[in-house]
Amino acid sequence: MDIKTDRRALLRGAALTGAFGAMGGCNPGADDGGQNSGAEDGLTTTTIAAAEKLQGIEYTPQERAMMLDDIEQRLTTLAALRAIEFPNELAPACVFDPKLPRKKIPSQKNRLNLSEVRRDLPQSEADIAFASVVEQAHWLRAGAITSAQLTDIYLRRIEKYNGTLNAYITVTADLARAQAAKADVDFAEGRGRGPLQGIPYGLKDLADTKNVLTSWGATPYKERVPETDAEVTRKLRRAGAVLLGKTACGAIAYGDQWFAATTRNPWNAEEGSSGSSAGSASAVAGGLCAFAIGTETLGSIISPSERCGTTGLRPTFGRVSRAGFMALCWSLDKVGPICRTVEDNAAVLSAINGFDADDPSAARVGFTYEPQDITKMTVGYVPAWFEEGDSADRKALEALKDLGVTLKEFTWPEIDFGSLIEIVQVEAAAAFADLTLSNRDDELVWQAKEAWPNAWRAARFVSAVDYVQIDRLRRRLMQDMMTAFEGFDALIGPHFAGGALLATNATGHPQLALRAGFSQRPALSLFDEPIQKQTFKAPRGISLWADLFEERKLLALGAALEKELSVSDQRPPNFD
Incomplete structure (x- = not known):
């Protein structure tokens, strides 16, 4: 068996099923004003309607039907992305710099002058x-x-x-x-x-x-x-x-x-x-x-x-x-x-x-x-x-x-900067995506609501648009x-x-x-x-x-x- 190919197939399946499998058992055949295309693949406009609740948004039946093909294509793209091996040390291309453009940082020489020791x-x-x-x-x-x-x-x-x-x-x-x-x-x-x-x-x-x-x-x-x-x-x-x-x-x-x-x-x-x-x-x-x-x-x-x-x-x-x-x-x-x-x-x-x-x-x-x-x-x-x-x-x-x-x-x-906590959740979920997708997160000793496995799973429902915000x-x-x-x-x-x-x-x-x-x-x-x-x-x-x-x-x-x-x-x- 080609292990790498098999892993790609596994992850592609996870991406395709995960997109609608977590929607609370949506019925692919539910009535959606005649717009319920794509039912044979399991992804439907009803799936999109259910997913909207995770993002606090609402589209019309026509809007859902229009985006269905694009979403299916994105799932294929996600499957290919998830099949790539990302070592932990590989940093994102966007690099954080705490110094704002107009911020001046005074220069410092490397100099250390410690207190005198008097105790024997x-x-x-x-x-x-x-x-x-x-x-x-x-x-x-x-x-x-x-x-x-x-x-x-x-x-x-x-x-x-x-x-x-x-x-x-x-x-x-x-x-x-x-x-x-x-x-x-x-x-x-x-x-x-x-x-x-x-x-x-x-x-x-x-x-x-x-x-x-x-x-x-x-x-x-x-x-x-x-x-x-x-x-x-x-x-x-x-x-x-x-x-x-x-x-x-x-x-x-x-x-x-x-x-x-x-x-x-x-x-x-x-x-x-x-x-x-x-x-x-x-x-x-x-x-x-x-x-x-x-x-x-x-x-x-x-x-x-x-x-x-x-x-x-x-x-x-x-x-x-x-x-x-x-x-x-x-x-x-x-x-x-x-x-x-x-x-x-x-x-x-x-x-x-x-x-x-x-x-x-x-x-x-x-x-x-x-x-x-x-x-x-x-x-x-x-x-x-x-x-x-x-x-x-x-x-x-x-x-x-x-x-x-x-x-x-x-x-x-x-x-109100409380939403900044999502930076940790999302980046950590990305850093250890392989544990989530392979279910090896189950090996971690701590399996509580507050623990990483649960946090990483939930982080996948933070939209990219909101993350940019x-x-x-x-x-x-x-x-x-x-x-x-x-x-x-x-x-x-x-x-x-x-x-x-x-x-x-x-x-x-x-x-x-x-x-x-x-x-x-x-x-x-x-x-x-x-x-x-x-x-x-x-x-x-x-x-x-x-x-x-x-x-x-x-x-x-x-x-x-x-x-x-x-x-x-x-x-x-x-x-x-």
Whole structure:
């Protein structure tokens, strides 16, 4: 049997039957004013009339009869299209650019100026494991500890705690020890590679690692082993970082449930760590790595950072290469660090930032991080967001005011941009169309109404015409946000207030989530529904947003706010 030909026939049949099979059992022979042609093939004007209900439109019997031949031809065209193999990394021809034509992006030189470290190397392995990247880098350069010793500390912690957290899908112990040994040789011979040299980290299992399992957290890909590295993987290797393993992610970048387990929150293992950078946040919060790499399409860095109390940076769209990462939504996907401190995010971003020709959306913008006088900054806030927030949110706002910044009311766009959520649904449905059409979406562990299989099926009923309108709405929101940020260095608010997560992901603006305090609450489901009666001490965070490619302002403000709030060094219980 010709497998390729047989697959084409199968998909053509799916296209032809799917067009009317989902119409609720329409009767091809139903009376339609004598206009019911094409009945012998199963596609009729009655089918069109039923399909109109899915689009909220209504045609006359004559109009339906006139378009019937064209629709039948389109089904043949769709069948041919669906028979083509589209690898996940093949991006659409239309490329998203967050920068509007009249938008000026200030140039930046690649410069990193981190705070001076004054603390000596602790005696406790747990204290070393929970130290910041900046501190660990200082101790490594000073010879107070070797990369091999630091790596073994984390490998021992992974062996002890990963069974509870399920933060790693794959642990690369041999590779980590080899990379640590190389880092120590480089230190001994005076070859400096930057602040990440010798620092052990976790890499979200959406990033390709040559000859190392990269499963995307999903059953259909749980034996997938790439032949090349992602660009970020290469950059971190060149920076001398030590790969401990691949951190767990919700299957195909959604949630905290992967093909073998649910990743847990170190502050309370009764709840998941949220998603989809679930393992990255859990591993950092539990002291199972110094830092981790996450990705975000719509909250996948911010949400687990809130749940686990980590500090996550979602960079401006295009700042960090996505080449070699699983594509979920080409016009929204971003790669960023998850750390324990704000400055650690600066250190990691300095290593992974940069243009890459293999990413069609990659920007050519440098990254600067150095001390800034934040008292000269103007930070916006939306009063209603804080009125609806909690005490941790309001405390963060007051702390920022105490730091001497100018606080000014921010005019949040008033347009209804809720339909932008369809960008994720439609692009993800396209990225994994083969799973839907072959019914391999049934292999995914999570099969709920909110899960990908159902969302992808429903996305096929979003019309192309409406999708173009959604894209035009996106452009209008970009224009409104450009106007709103004029005169502001940053915006502060609760992570999810006012639809800011959706809006700023769609416009490409950067977001920094940092710990603001704690609350007493019960364990929560993925969708923040209580799942137990007893409460526990849970971390609470706050977000800062800035204009496009102005992460330097976010990080300067965030570092000052983190110091003022003085809650970032508290650790989850039972992980010492």
